[in-house]
Amino acid sequence: MSxxxxxxxxxxxxxxxxxxxQKVVGRRLTDxxxxxxxxxxxxxxxxKSRISVTGPVGDYKLKEKYHVRLLDITDRDDTDGRCFLFIxx
Numbered sequence: 001m002s003x004x005x006x007x008x009x010x011x012x013x014x015x016x017x018x019x020x021x022q023k024v025v026g027r028r029l030t031d032x033x034x035x036x037x038x039x040x041x042x043x044x045x046x047x048k049s050r051i052s053v054t055g056p057v058g059d060y061k062l063k064e065k066y067h068v069r070l071l072d073i074t075d076r077d078d079t080d081g082r083c084f085l086f087i088x089x
Contacts (some may be wrong), residue, residue: 006067015036016038017036018035019032020033020034023043025035034043039068040066040067040068040087041065041066041071042062042064043064045060045061045063046060047061059089066088073085073086073088073089074086074087074089
């Protein structure tokens with residue numbers, strides 16, 4: 001089984017949530033699209049330049065992946081303009 005087919009099968013079976021987020025490192029802000037699986041967080045960059053006849057195509061480039069059991073996740077207080085803040089250590 002190819003990696004793409006295998007990853008697609010895992011996504012359809014175990015995906016919990018997905019959505020856009022902003023990653024902050026130091027003072028730099030980057031837009032990412034996150035996929036949350038059971039035990040895995042995958043950060044991707046969404047390719048918005050690909051458009052088909054039916055609309056935008058879901059095309060993503062893998063940027064980072066984190067195994068949840070290996071992370072320390074710290075919740076942060078919401079600020080003006082930013083909510084659901086957390087730190088991955």
